[in-house]
Amino acid sequence: LAKTTQPISMDSYEGQEVNITCSHNNIATNDYITWYQQFPSQGPRFIIQGYKTKVTNEVASLFIPADRKSSTLSLPRVSLSDTAVYYCLVGPRNNAGNMLTFGGGTRLMVKP
Amino acid sequence: EPEVTQTPSHQVTQMGQEVILRCVPISNHLYFYWYRQILGQKVEFLVSFYNNEISEKSEIFDDQFSVERPDGSNFTLKIRSTKLEDSAMYFCASRGLAGGPEKETQYFGPGTRLLVL
Numbered sequence: 001l002a003k004t005t006q007p008i009s010m011d012s013y014e015g016q017e018v019n020i021t022c023s024h025n026n027i028a029t030n031d032y033i034t035w036y037q038q039f040p041s042q043g044p045r046f047i048i049q050g051y052k053t054k055v056t057n058e059v060a061s062l063f064i065p066a067d068r069k070s071s072t073l074s075l076p077r078v079s080l081s082d083t084a085v086y087y088c089l090v091g092p093r094n095n096a097g098n099m100l101t102f103g104g105g106t107r108l109m110v111k112p
Numbered sequence: 113e114p115e116v117t118q119t120p121s122h123q124v125t126q127m128g129q130e131v132i133l134r135c136v137p138i139s140n141h142l143y144f145y146w147y148r149q150i151l152g153q154k155v156e157f158l159v160s161f162y163n164n165e166i167s168e169k170s171e172i173f174d175d176q177f178s179v180e181r182p183d184g185s186n187f188t189l190k191i192r193s194t195k196l197e198d199s200a201m202y203f204c205a206s207r208g209l210a211g212g213p214e215k216e217t218q219y220f221g222p223g224t225r226l227l228v229l
Contacts, residue, residue, distance in 0.1 A: 034217070038155070041201070041223070041225075042220075042222055042223065043116075043203045043205070043220025043221055043222055044155060044203075044220050045220065046217040046218070046219070049217065087155075098160070098168075099145070099157035099160055099168055099170070100145075100147075100155075100157060100205075100218060101157065102154050102155040102156075103154065105154075
């Protein structure tokens with residue numbers, strides 16, 4: 001599994017755009033990049049997944065450069081409720097028994 | 113929106129006792145998982161289950177652990193003889209068939225906080 005590196009923590013203010021970058025230098029050809037969000041005392045929640053270029057949904061955008069060695073999760077106009085830990089995961093998508101390997105994640109603190 | 117549910121939300125037990133953690137996965141999902149998270153640490157994979165058998169398990173999932181799908185809805189994790197270091201939040205997750213990231217992603221339950229004294 002490709003190893004991921006992301007900042008341990010980030011601070012932001014309400015209304016700002018937050019960009020969290022994840023490095024995955026040894027990503028494999030069949031690997032996808034997936035981001036999960038975890039609030040305190042809750043299970044992780046899927047945010048977004050992509051393979052290359054840009055993916056956008058109602059929650060976030062995911063930017064992936066051509067070499068795919070990094071990716072950036074972009075959260076537009078964050079609110080206090082976006083305070084959570086954000087995990088970047090890299091691995092194949094269609095593997096039935098595929099376990100998810102979580103790293104330490106990025107602890108985002110949104111301040112008023 | 114369908115969701116994974118887990119019971120109990122909290123469980124306190126004595127070291128050496130057996131515990132059973134219960135999960136009801138999303139109804140049309142076919143792949144089931146257990147993870148745990150020790151306080152302040154990473155989410156760790158324990159086991160995956162498909163077609164009534166274990167697909168994959170981690171080194172954490174030793175002989176003290178077992179999983180079962182006793183009926184069409186429940187998915188359980190049993191710890192036969194709990195140890196102090198089993199204290200953690202245990203998350204169940206389920207996944208549907210292929211068909212795009214939203215279908216293939218794992219949906220997590222709210223967790224059961226297990227405290228072993």
